Amino acid sequence: MDGMWRDGNHFALLPEAARFLPAMFEAVEGARRSVLVELYLMESGRLASALIEALCQAAARGVTVMLLLDGYGAMGLSGEDRRRLEAGGVALRWFNPLGLHSLARNLTRDHRKLVVVDGEVAFTGGFGAVDAFLEAWYEVAMRIEGPVVADWMRLFSSLWDSPMSRGPGEAHLVHALAVTPRRRDDYRGMRGRVVWGQGYRYQAIRHSLQRRVLAARQRIWICTPYFVPTLGLRRRLARAARRGVEVCLLLPGDSHDHPGIRYAGQRFYGRLLRAGVRIYEFQPSFLHAKITLADDWVSLGSCNFDHWSLQWNLEANQEVDDPRLAAEVAELFRRNLEASREIDPAAWARRPRLQRLREWLYGTLDGLLTRLR
Incomplete structure (x- = not known):
């Protein structure tokens, strides 16, 4: 599916974990209203522990924190870490947990990578919360501001309350989120759009x-x-x-x-x-x-x-x-x-x-x- 082209955005390239991880953690630590995180890979370790700590601290400040994980890609997240998230006030949901249904459905995974803070700044790329991204894997991410952030939020929201997403996090939480990304007039020429795919048909x-x-x-x-x-x-x-x-x-x-x-x-x-x-x-x-x-x-x-x-x-x-x-x-x-x-x-x-x-x-x-x- 194609999103609309929108002007007035700012896009910053963040090559290597040494740049994009500090930028994402800084944004989460400064959150005032909401933090949305959607990941395919999350595995217990140093990076996952740091992310859990940052999300729980945000929730303790009264920020709405929502974490959407793939039911297969995040199987390496320990039961202890899952309980830490829930006890810390993080709304947690799982996309398409493995089950005794069709093979095609089990093969359908949420491979997106997304962090959105306060509806104003977003990050995307190929990152995950596994320790390999700290040193072993070369990765690049992007920091996003402007009208396209609203499109990223809508994409997150559509999956959060999807019938294929389950977990203790309440599905209706997404409906209370404010979507107010500001146009960046100083970057009027930076046109962008969000484009997504959903399996074989899209x-x-x-x-x-x-x-x-x-x-x-x-x-x-x-x-x-x-x-x-x-x-x-x-x-x-x-x-x-x-x-x-x-x-x-x-x-x-x-x-x-x-x-x-x-x-x-x-x-x-x-x-x-x-x-x-x-x-x-x-x-x-x-x-x-x-x-x-x-x-x-x-x-x-x-x-x-x-x-x-x-x-x-x-x-x-x-x-x-x-x-x-x-x-x-x-x-x-x-x-x-x-x-x-x-x-x-x-x-x-x-x-x-x-x-x-x-x-x-x-x-x-x-x-x-x-x-x-």
Whole structure:
């Protein structure tokens, strides 16, 4: 589903946990009315404990605090931590807990990442409350002010009181929230919109990307941790490269939390490389960031380029059409490309048989996955 384009926003890029975590905690600590948090991953540890403490302190000040977690992605949150949240006054709900219903329903997960404070400032990206984000994983987030914050709040509200969300937190709490994000006249030109997807039927994020790929004239740079794209997207990227657009993929290297997904995506390298697409694999750590830059259009959020994100998950991205932010994102890409290894087409064509076998094996499994729906 597509949100409306809105002017008068301010978007700040926050690369690496050392920047976005302090910014989010500062916003929560200064909350006066409400704090909304929606996460896929939350696991007991140092980061989760710090978040629980901050949320409970806000609730103790009289702030309405609502935490929406995915029923599968947050299974690593201990019973003790769950009780701490409830005892601390945090309204807690779980999206789609695993159950004895259809496989398709169990596969439908809330993969969004969102923090909204007082209806005035929001954060999104690929982050979660697990310790890997403290040091081991490279992540990028965005701080958001302006009219689009109201769209993020509406997105949160629609899921909080959804029949698929359960828990001790009362569903009607969302109806009392104030939605009053101010227009930033000093950033009049920063246009943005929230775009979201809800499983197989509503793939607006993918459709939006495809339109941008078709319209791009200078560059299409994609950073994603899980690259198993659809046939349609692969063809569009190859055609863009052949017509002279700079098409660049920034993907994880050997450090990966799901190596099988990496192998499944690598089976597409050959044709893309022959079309002129440049592929880089990030070396310092596991690359978990999800950013796309097409000319001066930026998309950042929760959505990966694999079947989980495009076929089952609930996803949401912030899109921005602004040359100033695009220049900042381009500079971030360049820095990360310098820390990456470019795949040489000739060397890739001579890759070992074991590598080819892995691609075939995991590619076959990926193909079976797409037929489960």
